[in-house]
Amino acid sequence: MRLPQIVLPALAIFLVSCGDDGDMPPLAGQVQANNKIAEVLFAQAQSAENAGKIGKAIKIYDRLGDEMPLSRRAPEARFRQGELLQRENRIKDSFDAYQELLTRYSHSELYSPALDQQAAMAQAAAEGKVKTSFLGLKSKLSNEKVVEMLEKVRGNSPRSTAASKAQFTIGQLWESQGNSSGSAKAIAAYRDLVIEFPDSKEAPEGQFRIGRILIEEARRGNQDQANLDRAREALQDYTRQYSGHHKNEEARQLLSQLGSQDIQRSFDVAKFYERKGDSASAKFYYEEVIEKAKSGPLHDQAKERLAAIGN
Numbered sequence: 001m002r003l004p005q006i007v008l009p010a011l012a013i014f015l016v017s018c019g020d021d022g023d024m025p026p027l028a029g030q031v032q033a034n035n036k037i038a039e040v041l042f043a044q045a046q047s048a049e050n051a052g053k054i055g056k057a058i059k060i061y062d063r064l065g066d067e068m069p070l071s072r073r074a075p076e077a078r079f080r081q082g083e084l085l086q087r088e089n090r091i092k093d094s095f096d097a098y099q100e101l102l103t104r105y106s107h108s109e110l111y112s113p114a115l116d117q118q119a120a121m122a123q124a125a126a127e128g129k130v131k132t133s134f135l136g137l138k139s140k141l142s143n144e145k146v147v148e149m150l151e152k153v154r155g156n157s158p159r160s161t162a163a164s165k166a167q168f169t170i171g172q173l174w175e176s177q178g179n180s181s182g183s184a185k186a187i188a189a190y191r192d193l194v195i196e197f198p199d200s201k202e203a204p205e206g207q208f209r210i211g212r213i214l215i216e217e218a219r220r221g222n223q224d225q226a227n228l229d230r231a232r233e234a235l236q237d238y239t240r241q242y243s244g245h246h247k248n249e250e251a252r253q254l255l256s257q258l259g260s261q262d263i264q265r266s267f268d269v270a271k272f273y274e275r276k277g278d279s280a281s282a283k284f285y286y287e288e289v290i291e292k293a294k295s296g297p298l299h300d301q302a303k304e305r306l307a308a309i310g311n
Helices: 007-017 028-050 054-067 074-087 091-104 111-126 143-156 161-175 180-196 203-219 225-241 248-276 279-292 297-309
Strands: 131-134 137-140
Touching: 028 054, 028 074, 054 074, 054 091, 074 091, 074 111, 091 111, 091 143, 111 143, 111 161, 143 161, 161 180, 161 203, 180 203, 203 225, 203 248, 225 248, 248 279, 248 297, 279 297
Parallel strands: none
Antiparallel strands: 131 137
């Protein structure tokens, strides 16, 4: 059925008014009107800036971005909002303003500068240089909030050097907790780094730290053989994949220590079975010590105990 001519303009207005700007392309007249209003608001915000009324300017830029996101001035308004919030030390709010720009305006010439600002803020927050104020008291952002920021940096530019650096910093943050929970999260973060960014400058250090953390966990009392085996595998992978990295010598020393621990463990198990009167099991582990340690005190003691047990 053909609609009466008088109904069509009204229907068009109704359709434009329904839903947000993502539902359908805006009409040309609507864009032009938005651009004119946006120019007025942008000028008001700049005037407020020049008058030192930073809070007012931030609100106007935010309003422009919220109400006229398709206008020419919207990306610049978000960027200026982020800059002013950063100047006011409202770092999380500034980060979120830049995120609005990065999410909506991927083709804007301000995309790269906004990403750089985000990455710098996230790194500063990870280093404890960013403080938040609550009831007049300043404190560092929590690890959870900083990790959330770093994850957004990584997601906004997944092939950039900022992404691999952000992933490495996530591992550092969790590692800095100094407990088993943090260690588990750090290992997972470093593994993601090595898998997703194997050729990055941070990958070798990440692989090395996986092995070192597992050894540190054992020293804390978590003497799980599986952890020590995983540490050995991680360090062996590190020396194979990144043979020119500057921590190769330290990795080899750690592997040597792990080998010594294995020999000591076999010797202790052999003594345990010998005390229980299980000569067959004791002989098995003493022989293992002799096989692993070609010389040294434990090698000699294992040979003595085998001779004492007899065949």
